[in-house]
Amino acid sequence: MATLMLRLAAPLQAWGSNSKFNIRTTEREPTKSGVIGMIAAAMGIKRNEESTIFKELVNLRFGVRVEKEGILLKDFHMVHEKKDSHLTERYYLSDAVFLVAIESNDINLLKNIEDAIKNPVYPLFLGRRSCPPTLPIVLGIRNNKLIDALKNEPSLTKQTNSKRIIYESSKDGVLIQDVPISFSQKHRQYGYRKVTEEIIHNKEHDAFEEL
Numbered sequence: 001m002a003t004l005m006l007r008l009a010a011p012l013q014a015w016g017s018n019s020k021f022n023i024r025t026t027e028r029e030p031t032k033s034g035v036i037g038m039i040a041a042a043m044g045i046k047r048n049e050e051s052t053i054f055k056e057l058v059n060l061r062f063g064v065r066v067e068k069e070g071i072l073l074k075d076f077h078m079v080h081e082k083k084d085s086h087l088t089e090r091y092y093l094s095d096a097v098f099l100v101a102i103e104s105n106d107i108n109l110l111k112n113i114e115d116a117i118k119n120p121v122y123p124l125f126l127g128r129r130s131c132p133p134t135l136p137i138v139l140g141i142r143n144n145k146l147i148d149a150l151k152n153e154p155s156l157t158k159q160t161n162s163k164r165i166i167y168e169s170s171k172d173g174v175l176i177q178d179v180p181i182s183f184s185q186k187h188r189q190y191g192y193r194k195v196t197e198e199i200i201h202n203k204e205h206d207a208f209e210e211l
Contacts (some may be wrong), residue, residue: 004113
């Protein structure tokens with residue numbers, strides 16, 4: 001088993017899972033559908049394309065460690081259509097940093113994802129087109145299971161206190177609807193998965209340990 005580690009950071013991110021009508025919300029951390037969509041764009045998979053590789057991406061185990069909690073921002077956006085104009089509310093996370101872990105027993109698939117993100121076919125964004133990521137994104141492949149990788153990866157920020165990790169669980173957990181079945185603009189579909197949230201505590205760095 002191996003795990004690909006990604007760093008997702010940007011001035012703005014938006015990870016909606018239940019946005020409806022004129023209110024576009026965001027979750028507190030990246031959704032599986034949003035990250036799989038980013039990977040699919042990197043690999044050149046089109047929205048209406050139902051390929052074997054897309055099904056393999058959906059079946060990957062997914063987890064997140066929150067390195068820096070984002071600040072929730074609300075933006076008002078005017079949408080102009082042929083016969084009407086209306087105001088929408090769009091929420092974003094400002095200055096957030098996340099460590100994303102993707103687990104698979106197929107290391108070649110993880111290597112293909114890693115190469116695609118480094119050389120994307122389509123532009124990458126963190127939830128919405130107005131949210132391009134900062135670099136680096138790819139941190140590398142670890143020979144660990146997902147939870148071990150999330151707990152053992154060095155901190156990406158100077159934060160030394162506790163952090164949240166959110167990961168897929170086949171037994172216990174809360175059901176959330178963010179598993180992409182179809183990204184088609186005509187008929188988007190999302191399935192459910194179980195997730196568990198856990199708090200991990202970082203050991204503060206002691207300079208005297210190196211003496």
